[in-house]
Amino acid sequence: MAEPFSTLISLPMPLIRNNVDTDQIIPSREMKTTGKTGLAEGLFAGWRYEKIGGRTPAPDFVLNDPKFTNSQIILGGENFGCGSSREHAVWALLEYGFRAVIAPSFAPIFAGNCVRNGILPAVLDAAAIDEIAATKQPLTIDLVAQMIKLSTGEQKSFPIEDEIKTMLLEGLDEIDLSLKLAGDISKWQKNDRAARPWIYLGANI
Amino acid sequence: MSKPRSLFEKLWDGHIIAGLSSGSALIAIDRIFLHERTGAAALNSLAEAGRKVADPSRVFAVMDHIVDTRPGRSDQTLMPGGQAFITETRAASAAAGITLFDVNDPDQGIVHVISPELGIILPGCTLIAPDSHTCTQGAFGALAWGIGSSEAEHAMATGTVRLSKPKSMRVIFGGKLRTGITAKDMILTLLARYGAAGGKGHAIEFAGEAVTALDMEGRMTLCNMATEFSAMSGFIAPDETTFRYLKGRRYAPVGQNWDKAVACWRHLNSDPDAAFDQEIIINAEEITAMVSWGTSPGQSVGIDGTVPDDAPAAALKYIALQKGETIKHIPIDAAFIGSCTNSRLSDLRRASALLNGKKVAHGIKAICVPGSSQVKRDAEAEGIDQIFRNAGFEWRESGCSMCFYAGGESFAAGSRVISTTNRNFESRQGPGVKTHIASPETVVASAIAGKIADPRELTNG
Ligand code: SF4
Numbered sequence: 170m171a172e173p174f175s176t177l178i179s180l181p182m183p184l185i186r187n188n189v190d191t192d193q194i195i196p197s198r199e200m201k202t203t204g205k206t207g208l209a210e211g212l213f214a215g216w217r218y219e220k221i222g223g224r225t226p227a228p229d230f231v232l233n234d235p236k237f238t239n240s241q242i243i244l245g246g247e248n249f250g251c252g253s254s255r256e257h258a259v260w261a262l263l264e265y266g267f268r269a270v271i272a273p274s275f276a277p278i279f280a281g282n283c284v285r286n287g288i289l290p291a292v293l294d295a296a297a298i299d300e301i302a303a304t305k306q307p308l309t310i311d312l313v314a315q316m317i318k319l320s321t322g323e324q325k326s327f328p329i330e331d332e333i334k335t336m337l338l339e340g341l342d343e344i345d346l347s348l349k350l351a352g353d354i355s356k357w358q359k360n361d362r363a364a365r366p367w368i369y370l371g372a373n374i
Numbered sequence: 375m376s377k378p379r380s381l382f383e384k385l386w387d388g389h390i391i392a393g394l395s396s397g398s399a400l401i402a403i404d405r406i407f408l409h410e411r412t413g414a415a416a417l418n419s420l421a422e423a424g425r426k427v428a429d430p431s432r433v434f435a436v437m438d439h440i441v442d443t444r445p446g447r448s449d450q451t452l453m454p455g456g457q458a459f460i461t462e463t464r465a466a467s468a469a470a471g472i473t474l475f476d477v478n479d480p481d482q483g484i485v486h487v488i489s490p491e492l493g494i495i496l497p498g499c500t501l502i503a504p505d506s507h508t509c510t511q512g513a514f515g516a517l518a519w520g521i522g523s524s525e526a527e528h529a530m531a532t533g534t535v536r537l538s539k540p541k542s543m544r545v546i547f548g549g550k551l552r553t554g555i556t557a558k559d560m561i562l563t564l565l566a567r568y569g570a571a572g573g574k575g576h577a578i579e580f581a582g583e584a585v586t587a588l589d590m591e592g593r594m595t596l597c598n599m600a601t602e603f604s605a606m607s608g609f610i611a612p613d614e615t616t617f618r619y620l621k622g623r624r625y626a627p628v629g630q631n632w633d634k635a636v637a638c639w640r641h642l643n644s645d646p647d648a649a650f651d652q653e654i655i656i657n658a659e660e661i662t663a664m665v666s667w668g669t670s671p672g673q674s675v676g677i678d679g680t681v682p683d684d685a686p687a688a689a690l691k692y693i694a695l696q697k698g699e700t701i702k703h704i705p706i707d708a709a710f711i712g713s714c715t716n717s718r719l720s721d722l723r724r725a726s727a728l729l730n731g732k733k734v735a736h737g738i739k740a741i742c743v744p745g746s747s748q749v750k751r752d753a754e755a756e757g758i759d760q761i762f763r764n765a766g767f768e769w770r771e772s773g774c775s776m777c778f779y780a781g782g783e784s785f786a787a788g789s790r791v792i793s794t795t796n797r798n799f800e801s802r803q804g805p806g807v808k809t810h811i812a813s814p815e816t817v818v819a820s821a822i823a824g825k826i827a828d829p830r831e832l833t834n835g
Contacts, residue, residue: 197778197779197780197781198779198780198781201454201455201781202455202458203414203415203418203458203459203462203463204415204418204419205415205419221805253506254504254506254520254521254522255522256522256523256524278522281522281525282522282524285524286524330396331395331396332394332395332396333396342524342528343524343528343536344423344425344527344528344531344532346536347400347528347531347532347534347536348531348532350391350392350400351532353391353392353400354391354400354402354532354533354534357391357402358402358533361402364638365498365635365638366627366631366634367496367626367627367631367632367634367635368404368432368496368499369429369431369432370431370432370625371429371430371431371432
């Protein structure tokens with residue numbers, strides 16, 4: 170179950186590039202464990218370290234800027250999270266400490282993976298994101314009100330589907346939501362078992 | 375009269391349990407397959423949340439991705455830390471009560487090779503696996519697609535997925551393929567003409583004379599690369615070829631159930647007036663042997679072609695070729711036959727027929743990795759392994775092997791490989807490795823010549 174998300178106050182880290190793909194978020198070679206943890210060190214490894222496989226920080230990469238050490242929000246570009254469906258990208262972000270990504274658009278699988286793990290993918294247009302980055306100040310994300318409040322006092326609203334909002338607010342995952350339909354599922358299976366018995370391999374479930 | 379429906383709509387409608395407020399649907403899942411690269415993560419995470427696999431009899435796991443493929447293998451792998459993936463998947467599978475095809479199980483092999491071999495995939499099924507090439511199994515008239523780990527957890531816990539309906543597309547290959555041209559050349563032609571994003575957001579039915587003429591293994595090769603076309607999945611209406619392939623396989627229905635199933639499967643096709651969001655027609659007679667020149671599968675060209683003038687600089691830099699350069703005669707360092715695209719018995723038979731009595735060129739590292747332990751045994755019974763070995767190929771245990779690089783075994787850094795795999799991404803087969811994807815025939819001809827070569831020009835003797 171994911172950590173519930175309500176209000177988040179943090180200095181956002183700008184990574185405003187288009188098509189940041191999941192292999193850039195976490196390269197395959199950094200996925201060294203079978204679990205969802207132990208991935209933070211590999212986050213953005215290709216940009217973050219001087220050499221492939223190395224651990225010497227690349228001074229120019231924003232993640233290595235001490236200002237953003239405690240940042241929980243990323244400001245991204247178009248099509249954030251495209252490429253391979255690997256959920257490790259989201260697990261790495263989460264373990265590192267990120268709870269929200271604000272971008273003009275997201276790759277759908279990545280956005281779904283974010284929500285499942287309690288990370289908010291918030292859509293704002295590119296101009297608004299540039300404006301936020303220019304303030305260089307912390308902002309507040311209020312999920313209930315669907316508002317991003319800038320240090321300047323300005324507010325920007327972002328869209329979100331009701332179901333996704335509920336999931337994030339309550340820390341529910343999709344399994345909980347679907348299990349609310351357990352009755353429908355077993356009714357469907359009962360009928361289907363009569364129609365397509367060969368699908369059901371267990372003896373008497 | 376009811377509205378004409380496409381095969382996709384029949385598969386979709388047949389699995390809707392409920393509509394969801396988000397506009398997506400709760401879709402019933404008939405089969406789930408896991409492999410050791412992502413399986414333990416999904417099973418452990420489910421267990422940690424205190425949940426159970428709803429129906430373990432319909433969940434399978436296999437060791438294929440990072441297992442060693444050198445002879446005499448054990449749990450040890452060349453991937454650093456790889457052994458943990460194997461031992462944890464084994465433990466988690468046992469705890470969950472699901473069927474596991476373990477490292478040295480006679481049924482072990484690449485997930486998308488063994489699922490059909492064992493009759494786990496059936497027409498009309500929904501099958502998911504946390505693996506993007508799951509679409510391979512659409513060849514059986516099933517809806518099969520790759521998902522993320524959390525979705526796999528969801529599917530195991532609930533027997534369903536939450537999914538928004540993709541758009542539909544039909545790709546018709548009309549006419550007959552020319553001699554020596556294969557399913558691999560068909561899919562690479564589609565990719566070359568319409569680009570690697572051409573099928574984005576679509577569920578794709580492959581149809582037409584050249585498709586129905588394919589055997590099941592060719593159909594799997596075709597559907598395998600639907601994901602390279604960015605499609606959600608690819609599939610083919612089941613027919614007598616499909617039924618003949620499946621009959622008698624371990625998990626296929628028997629007796630009365632078989633008859634009942636076949637009667638039901640015969641309806642799994644697109645009605646004559648079914649509508650599609652998009653339709654593409656390709657004349658199969660125009661298709662030639664295809665080879666990729668760049669770093670995306672869409673960057674492919676006929677073997678008599680040249681690197682296009684509009685080739686992106688980044689791809690050219692990585693692959694170390696120039697615009698206008700002739701594809702044929704590019705020197706290679708290695709040749710690879712394997713992967714869920716082209717490692718089945720018919721692939722190895724065709725490759726060995728061309729290879730028989732010949733040798734790979736001096737200095738070429740050549741490897742053949744059968745797609746499953748069953749394929750390996752069958753090939754050995756026919757003497758195919760001897761032909762490969764005599765020609766200078768390594769003959770491996772089955773698995774994904776050097777189709778992808780996970781930090782372990784790979785081709786030499788920067789080397790140029792002609793490969794029957796499906797992805798020519800940067801460093802897919804090892805750091806800096808330059809991959810050219812092609813059919814098994816083209817790989818064999820190139821291995822013999824030491825440079826990219828047209829299999830149809832391979833002379834006897
Ligand atoms: S053979 Fe290659 S593409 Fe196929 S499942 Fe294995 S790693 Fe993936």
